[in-house]
Amino acid sequence: MEYQGVLKKMTTENGDVIQYYLDMNSDFLNMNQLLNKELEISFVTYECLSCGKEKQIYRQGFCKSCFFENPNAGDWIMRPELSKAHLGIEDRDLEYEKKAQLQPHIVYLANSSNVKVGVTRKSQVPTRWIDQGAHEAIEIVEVPNRYLAGITEVALKEHVADKTNWRKMLKNDIEEEDLSKWQERLRAFIPEEVQEYFIENNKETELNFPVEKYPEKPKSLNLSKTPTYQGKLVGIKGQYFIFEDQTVFNVRANEGLVVKIGVV
Structure with missing residues (x-):
């Protein structure tokens, strides 16, 4: 299965264990169901969360002009x-x-x-x-x-x-x-x-997060340097995916990036 969409902050639902949901345009993924599965994340392009244009993201999911104009920034x-x-x-x-x-x-x-x-x-x-x-x-x-x-x-x-x-x-x-x-x-x-x-x-x-294994030395995934990454998802905390090899990916910090997420 492969999904594509522009990254936005995951929505959450509190309970005995916090549930995480990722909006991928035509699909709404319950990320908890992908725990212990091998995922591939690939960078595709940019899409400003304000104007929707294919422009490089400056901050908070906005292109540079929208960041200095949008009331949300x-x-x-x-x-x-x-x-x-x-x-x-x-x-x-x-x-x-x-x-x-x-x-x-x-x-x-x-x-x-x-x-x-x-x-x-x-x-x-x-x-x-x-x-x-x-x-x-x-x-x-x-x-x-x-x-x-x-x-x-x-x-x-x-x-x-x-x-x-x-x-x-x-x-x-x-x-x-x-x-x-x-x-x-x-x-x-x-x-x-x-x-x-x-x-x-x-x-x-x-609050109880869906984490099966915490990283001892977390290393952050930067899609601009590593446009394709594959790893086993073992936890979600904050707005981070945690992978078995101690790689972590901050969804919030990558808002405005269009990505493909494949379940290998």
Whole structure:
């Protein structure tokens, strides 16, 4: 069987074991069903996720012009504290930014390679945690807009990490943490205007990834250097395929690439 399509972030479904789905144009693959099977991944071309043109991908699945024009790639995406829709100030498309920014957001703690702070729309819980490969997470505050979440994250990352070490995450080189204690420890550093949104007596969410074998020394597959790769799929964590030979492939980082995936 062979499938072809433009790569987009895998959709997920939480359960006893997280289910992963890959949209390949006319096919919707349940990647869990391909565990322990030999896969061949081949680069075909590029397709910008915004304009749909065959143009080299610059960042986040967009060609260079779309990256600097599309509202989905505004600076406030990566830096929520730059959000201005609550002030009625436009970045690229005010109507879109109002819809995206003026909705409930969560500031959370997640443990993937270490305890880190992050921000996501409430509607993206627990999807955001799954995408980061976190095996446990907890919500700290729930605020009405992205700006308040952003300034909270800025304040807290002075006291806790805000990045994931992808190698440690994939190696499953992690320690169990009591995130409730971390939440209480960080409470004093939450900005005054956000204190009222602190979530009391919250519980951790635990996540179980479909991984049969973790790599000891993960090596990243770069399709621009290795346009065709074949290996046995033994796990999926975050947005990564994990292969038996310790090769890992980040689907999210390769959005906008048109690939063929064959089940050998």
